[in-house]
Amino acid sequence: MSELKYIIGIDQSTQGTKALLFDQNGRLLLRTDKSHRQIVNDKGWVSHDLDEIYHNTLETVKQLFHKSGINSRQIAGIGISNQRETTAVWDRDSGKPLDDAIVWQCKRAGSISQDLKKRGYAEIVREKTGIPLSPYFPAPKMSWLLQKKDNTDSSIDRTRLAGTGKLCLGTIDSWLIYKLTNDHVFRTDYSNASRTQLFNIHSLKWDEELCRIFGVPMICLPEVCGSDEIFGYTRMGGLFDKGVPICGVLGDSHGALFGQGCQKPGMIKATYGTGSSLMLNTGENLIQSTHGMVTSLAWKRSGKVNYVLEGNLNYTGAVISWMKDDLGLIVSADETEGLAFLANPGDTTYLVPAFTGLGAPYWDENARACISGMSRLTGKAEIVKAGLDCIAYQITDLLTAMELDTNQKITELRVDGGPTKNKYLMQFQSDIADKKISVPYEEELSGIGAAYMAGISAGLYEEDKLFGSMDREFYHPAQDRERWEVKYEGWKATVHMLGQHFPKKM
Structure with a gap:
């Protein structure tokens, strides 16, 4: 045997x-x-x-x-x-x-x-x-x-x-x-x-x-x-x-894109890590962005290349680490979900995490971080909530830019990374972006993608069987769109306050 x-x-x-x-x-x-x-x-x-x-x-x-x-x-x-x-x-x-x-x-x-x-x-x-x-x-x-x-x-x-x-x-x-x-x-x-x-x-x-x-x-x-x-x-x-x-x-x-099963043009994933990467498979079609995205190669496999549109963020999960290690607001990342749910939903605090400048779609290395919109009632829970919210706002900036570049409406975003365990963040992401969010129960999507690539190359795996059986949890956007549009406009105004120049048509 x-x-x-x-x-x-x-x-x-x-x-x-x-x-x-x-x-x-x-x-x-x-x-x-x-x-x-x-x-x-x-x-x-x-x-x-x-x-x-x-x-x-x-x-x-x-x-x-x-x-x-x-x-x-x-x-x-x-x-x-x-x-x-x-x-x-x-x-x-x-x-x-x-x-x-x-x-x-x-x-x-x-x-x-x-x-x-x-x-x-x-x-x-x-x-x-x-x-x-x-x-x-x-x-x-x-x-x-x-x-x-x-x-x-x-x-x-x-x-x-x-x-x-x-x-x-x-x-x-x-x-x-x-x-x-x-x-x-x-x-x-x-x-x-x-x-x-x-x-x-x-x-x-x-x-x-x-x-x-x-x-x-x-x-x-x-x-x-x-x-x-x-x-x-x-x-x-x-x-x-x-x-x-x-x-x-x-x-x-790219490993996460492959591991998520985004092999077809139009499929998109976001990896929430220390920073974040939003990546849209455009197949063999090279699209030069005019809205602050970058064009890269997804991979070359079986002799053919696939291109992607991508936006990169410097501080997403790292914001949670900053709140824990530098501010001492939390002892562990797990606390953020409960605090965000406890926070005043009407609080207008915004955190822009431009600690080393802003990446896509703004590309301003001279920008600096700020917290604004606080009231006398703003406390620890509200600041932690703003730290989670800024992750979703930044991802939404990238989604908007990609829709403008491709002239296509994105309906589903596949996500992975440690912060995707946070139910508050995932629901807020769905609400603010007006997208269905798909979270696989499997973790380690980057490593999965590379391993699957190797297994297919070695002849051990059949591609169709690999990607059809991944279980997922879904989040759906709220219906009261006006409320969420107002919140997003507040975010854009805060970024603009830092002296940013928004990409064309943004």
């Missing part, structure tokens, strides 16, 4: 690393996880220790094996989903990082983006990549890393080393693939490449002009592979008896 086969999904996120074990029917059996440090200096720069992330990946898989009792011969394939835009540089020969990774939230490369805007490059970047020139994306981060003096030897010229091909510049997926594979291959997938501002989404390759603009030698960039290709084989630091294929790689939001 043949042994049962399994798929491992590795979800490397902003806060930590998870290892997920799936059976041959695609059911999630077991999860292990390990957090990593958030390194923040006095300038507010956010970094991650690359070696810590790699070792945490090995440890979570090791724990998964010990808890499950399976052996490496039973693993048919491995999928990886990763925090996107977080940018790394390391020595190609030794594998030693030259610096901590610059986290996607960090805007330390803002001066580089501003200089390129002044020199007239913004439209070239947007037209070729679908992404507005911004320090949140890897290209300016890579430029910053190359210009920085080495931590241990200031005489080392990183730009010169990069030009000789001795350095690797990539995102977290390419770092893990390099470290995990037996022969240290340097590869990325189309979803991650499309987020770098160096990848031409029309020609589907690294762009020489963009690399020249940002000062990033093309020789330092990874080979771009289809999301369902075999990236290499890993023994997981000696844990496996033989090499197991890494055969599914997706950026976390």
Whole structure:
């Protein structure tokens, strides 16, 4: 009798690393996880220790094996989903990082983006990549890393080393693939490449002009592979008896899109994490946004690419962490639901979480957070409620922009991520956006998507059977639309008060 086969999904996120074990029917059996440090200096720069992330990946898989009792011969394939835009540089020969990774939230490369805007490059970047020139994306981060003096030897010229091909510049997926594979291959997938501002989404390759603009030698960039290709084989630091294929790689939001079953044009999902990503599958149709969205690749699989419209938010779930860790309003995130239901529903407090500027659809890195509209009766519950409300308001901004870009009405939003457990937030999201909200009972959608991609690639899963059986909870919008429209207008007025310029027709 043949042994049962399994798929491992590795979800490397902003806060930590998870290892997920799936059976041959695609059911999630077991999860292990390990957090990593958030390194923040006095300038507010956010970094991650690359070696810590790699070792945490090995440890979570090791724990998964010990808890499950399976052996490496039973693993048919491995999928990886990763925090996107977080940018790394390391020595190609030794594998030693030259610096901590610059986290996607960090805007330390803002001066580089501003200089390129002044020199007239913004439209070239947007037209070729679908992404507005911004320090949140890897290209300016890579430029910053190359210009920085080495931590241990200031005489080392990183730009010169990069030009000789001795350095690797990539995102977290390419770092893990390099470290995990037996022969240290340097590869990325189309979803991650499309987020770098160096990848031409029309020609589907690294762009020489963009690399020249940002000062990033093309020789330092990874080979771009289809999301369902075999990236290499890993023994997981000696844990496996033989090499197991890494055969599914997706950026976390793309993984969630795939895991949600949004393979058809017009299907849309929102991932509520530290930040949030709203992603609309546009199929093989490349739509250039005129309302503050970005155009990226969903994936390349079976030789074909799918495009997406996407909007990214810097602070959604992170607002809950801020209320807990910095303000001390709550002890745990679970408290927010009860407090929001207890709060005065007529309170007019708005919180705009522009702690590091505003992402889509406003794209203002100079904006700063504010709380406004408080009365003498505003208390802890009302402020916590405003913190949850701002998550839904920001998602609604993105939905509105996408409807304008596609000239189509969106009726259902599929959602995932920790905050979607919050019943107050999900009902408020449905009410304020006037959409049906679909919450799967399955969690870990990013990891599920990468694992499913790997399982299909390995021939273990049949796609039609995977996505038809996911159970969901639904929230439906309230009928008194005028009340919710007034609330949303109040939100837009508060954002406008910060000096924002709304995208055209918004």
